[in-house]
Amino acid sequence: MRKRNTTEKSYHGNMSGKIIINLILMIFSITCIFPAVWLFYSSMKTKSEFFENPIALPSTLNFGNYINVLQKSDMLLWMKNTARNTFLSLILILLIGFVVGYFVARFDFKGRKLLYSYFLLGMLIPIHAIMIPMYILFTKTGLGDSWYTLIFPYTAFGIPISVFLVESYVQNVPRELEEAAAIDGSSFSRTLFSIILPVCKPILVTIGIIQFFSLWNEFTYSLILLSDERLKTISVGLTIFKGQYSTDYPQMMAAMFMAILPAIILYFAFSKQIIKGMVAGAVKG
Amino acid sequence: MKNRLKPGPLTFAAYILPSFLLYTFIVFVPIVVAAYYGFFDWSGGTAKKFIGLENYRTLMTDQRFFKALGNNLFLIVFCAIGQIGLAFIFAMLLESRVAKLKSFHRTVSFFPSVLSAVVIGFIWSMIYDYNYGLINTLLKATGMKDKVQPWLSNEKIVVLLVTIPLIWQYVGYYLIIIVSAIASVDSSIFEMAEIDGATGWKKAVHITLPLIKNTITVCITLCIAGNMKAFDHIWTLTGGGPGTASEVVALYAYKTSFLSQKMGYGSAVSIGMLVISLVFVGVIRFVMGQITKEKE
Numbered sequence: 001m002r003k004r005n006t007t008e009k010s011y012h013g014n015m016s017g018k019i020i021i022n023l024i025l026m027i028f029s030i031t032c033i034f035p036a037v038w039l040f041y042s043s044m045k046t047k048s049e050f051f052e053n054p055i056a057l058p059s060t061l062n063f064g065n066y067i068n069v070l071q072k073s074d075m076l077l078w079m080k081n082t083a084r085n086t087f088l089s090l091i092l093i094l095l096i097g098f099v100v101g102y103f104v105a106r107f108d109f110k111g112r113k114l115l116y117s118y119f120l121l122g123m124l125i126p127i128h129a130i131m132i133p134m135y136i137l138f139t140k141t142g143l144g145d146s147w148y149t150l151i152f153p154y155t156a157f158g159i160p161i162s163v164f165l166v167e168s169y170v171q172n173v174p175r176e177l178e179e180a181a182a183i184d185g186s187s188f189s190r191t192l193f194s195i196i197l198p199v200c201k202p203i204l205v206t207i208g209i210i211q212f213f214s215l216w217n218e219f220t221y222s223l224i225l226l227s228d229e230r231l232k233t234i235s236v237g238l239t240i241f242k243g244q245y246s247t248d249y250p251q252m253m254a255a256m257f258m259a260i261l262p263a264i265i266l267y268f269a270f271s272k273q274i275i276k277g278m279v280a281g282a283v284k285g
Numbered sequence: 286m287k288n289r290l291k292p293g294p295l296t297f298a299a300y301i302l303p304s305f306l307l308y309t310f311i312v313f314v315p316i317v318v319a320a321y322y323g324f325f326d327w328s329g330g331t332a333k334k335f336i337g338l339e340n341y342r343t344l345m346t347d348q349r350f351f352k353a354l355g356n357n358l359f360l361i362v363f364c365a366i367g368q369i370g371l372a373f374i375f376a377m378l379l380e381s382r383v384a385k386l387k388s389f390h391r392t393v394s395f396f397p398s399v400l401s402a403v404v405i406g407f408i409w410s411m412i413y414d415y416n417y418g419l420i421n422t423l424l425k426a427t428g429m430k431d432k433v434q435p436w437l438s439n440e441k442i443v444v445l446l447v448t449i450p451l452i453w454q455y456v457g458y459y460l461i462i463i464v465s466a467i468a469s470v471d472s473s474i475f476e477m478a479e480i481d482g483a484t485g486w487k488k489a490v491h492i493t494l495p496l497i498k499n500t501i502t503v504c505i506t507l508c509i510a511g512n513m514k515a516f517d518h519i520w521t522l523t524g525g526g527p528g529t530a531s532e533v534v535a536l537y538a539y540k541t542s543f544l545s546q547k548m549g550y551g552s553a554v555s556i557g558m559l560v561i562s563l564v565f566v567g568v569i570r571f572v573m574g575q576i577t578k579e580k581e
Contacts, residue, residue: 018383023388029393032457035408036396038419054417071484096304103301107291110496113321115301122312124566126513126528128535132542133315156311159304182289188296217401219517224539235403239521243408247418251320256404267399271392274399279461283503 002206005191006191009096043254065254089154097162105170152159153221162207209277234259319552327549340553353537361512367452369504372459378491394457406521409450440530466500502573534558
């Protein structure tokens with residue numbers, strides 16, 4: 001009887017309704033964060049401690065698992081590879097998106113619409129439908145298994161959303177900007193990079209945010225296109241590590257926590273901008 | 286002066302052509318490559334045999350392919366319901382006047398979306414783990430020992446079990462999209478509805494939902510595109526197993542090409558996947574277009 005009353009009145013803001021709503025939200029939020037927290041504190045446990053009770057907190061703060069991971073595996077190398085791939089691809093995605101997006105937004109050349117649609121068409125192609133042929137293509141052309149291999153697909157897959165967002169942004173940039181620069185004697189390229197580029201900074205930051213996490217976490221293409229151990233990325237590295245030390249759970253969890261640490265730090269440092277950027281990109285795209 | 290404002294053909298080509306070529310080479314040339322090798326019996330070596338439409342004919346009756354496709358559809362439907370449905374419910378709770386710590390909930394619920402699918406897969410494989418998993422530990426602790434089982438080896442529910450992590454990871458993502466859609470609606474509409482007596486779930490279903498219909502369609506489209514890509518999670522959780530029970534099309538294409546060394550057939554599967562995705566996207570866009578039109 002009493003229970004029914006509370007659900008009915010919950011939206012009128014009475015005490016129990018208030019508590020129930022906040023309780024549900026709190027439980028939801030805890031389930032979102034708990035697995036990462038569990039990963040972290042379990043990585044401090046010893047094997048026997050973990051097997052005794054997988055949920056309990058560790059008895060001491062013990063970073064031994066992390067030291068083991070660093071000694072036994074190429075974790076740091078995988079991270080370095082991933083960071084390099086992510087960084088170089090990001091630069092190219094932003095540069096290409098900026099240039100192409102600006103051109104299709106500003107100039108009324110023949111085939112402009114066609115070119116624009118062509119650059120957006122990639123959004124419709126599921127990346128897994130082209131992974132097998134891309135493997136064939138990369139093997140035939142000798143582009144596979146190099147430090148630069150992944151930069152090609154990473155960049156190309158990032159182009160559509162990047163062109164799209166820059167195009168709609170530049171539509172709202174006043175043309176007077178370029179006209180004034182031209183009167184002052186600035187060349188086309190100089191205007192493009194020293195006047196327009198800074199104006200587009202907000203949208204480029206948004207694109208960078210959206211792309212960063214998908215690049216850092218990318219798995220499929222690094223699995224397929226690279227076979228050299230020295231070139232592996234963090235996601236594939238983790239699967240190798242798991243294959244080798246699958247029974248040592250806490251150590252495995254230390255490796256996983258290390259892999260997601262950069263994303264965690266970045267996320268909690270810039271969560272407002274990241275959420276805003278990712279939602280803007282999703283809804284507009 | 287004019288040259289400074291509008292680039293000549295050479296400048297134009299210098300700026301656009303490299304991007305155009307890179308993009309074409311990576312996104313469109315593979316489609317041609319797949320279409321070509323789809324006509325061959327080829328294991329990746331030098332010997333390949335032209336067999337015409339044979340691969341495509343096999344594909345049409347390939348039970349394993351259609352079962353994998355069925356799993357993709359299952360994922361899409363359950364993720365759409367689970368992700369967007371839960372997100373809507375939590376959005377309503379979060380937007381209610383009594384909710385506290387709003388920005389904390391937003392930040393924390395979005396957090397799983399930025400994590401690597403491989404790590405999400407591992408975390409959940411530990412949650413499902415037979416000996417030390419969270420679920421079985423909790424079952425043992427609460428005296429439900431008879432429910433303890435090797436979760437991911439259960440063929441009947443394995444597809445559902447691999448769907449749950451996907452739902453879990455992205456509820457917060459859709460939550461934020463829906464919350465920002467609600468925030469952009471003129472708040473006087475909600476106030477008026479409340480004066481007219483529409484509160485709680487009545488308000489949610491009859492007032493809020495129709496107002497954010499367009500955002501919901503965006504969410505559904507995103508959800509479909511996102512779950513067609515389900516590969517990493519399943520790879521790390523079950524590898525498609527037990528047997529082929531939780532295989533999706535991308536995983537099947539991978540196994541056919543790299544484990545069974547059937548590159549020709551793998552190419553045909555890729556083309557099949559591409560065609561089905563495009564048809565699917567076309568149908569969805571059409572349906573969504575009709576729904577949005579009705580509203581106007």
